[in-house]
Amino acid sequence: LAQGLTSIPSVTVVPWSTLCAHLHSMAISTFCPFDYCVITASSPVQADLYKALVKRRLDCGMYPPDLEFRVYPDPPKGRVGSGGGTLVALRNLFRDEIGTSPWGPDGALDEGALRSFFGQKRVLVLHAGGESRRLPCYVPEGKLFGPLSASVGVQAACPPVVLDLLLTLYFKYPWVAGEVILASGDVIVDFNVQRLCEEGRAFVRGAICGFGKPAPLEQVSHHGGDMRWHPSSKK
Secondary structure (H helix, E strand, O other): OOOOEEEEEEEEEEOOOHHHHHHHHOOOOOOOOOOEEEEEOOOHHHHHHHHHHHHHHHHHOOOOHHHHHHHHOOOOOOOOHHHHHHHHHHHHHHHHHHHHOOOOOOOOOOOOOOOOOOHHOEEEEOOOOOOOOOOOHHHOOOHOOEEOOOOOOOOOOOOOOOHHHHHHHHOOOOOOOOOOEEEHHHHOEEOOHHHHHHHOOOOOOEEEEEEEEEOOOEEEEEOOOOOOOOOOOOO
């Protein structure tokens, strides 16, 4: 991996009509550019519900047939946050696909096996373990499967949900082998992926690459974010 931190492109708010067009394009998608969509959950009960909801959408033909979904809950002892949830999910993915633990008999991490597996894969991790306390009507299925009021011609058995719009972006993203993308399951974002490869140049990432949306400090204080200060700024 290249070293350094890649500059953060801006994520823009997309008109609803554009998002609906994305859903139309996803309905005819037959190829998925990444290998796994990993969804995190807060508990085994929530994970089982997510699996059932995903299966229903797969049975309706909503997603490319080569897209593999995995759903992993937080450990039984309690919530571990987004960072801990990422590590738990990637560990479980490795274990399920390789058939062994990433730790060797001596308790040491098998870095060679991890590099061999993840170095060839493209993994999207969507964090969806929230309890929807501010939107209690979506508590049963979580905000990731919250329904959207869009007429896109999909089957009535599978009306569009937040997950659909999130996937449309990552279907267009220029993935490379060995890439893991982390995203929130309750925020609908979009950006022009073509700008990442302007003038025919490859999109060169650093070891860590972030995508963000400019926001005032007051708003960021409620959600968290990446703070940057410019010498010309007086604030």
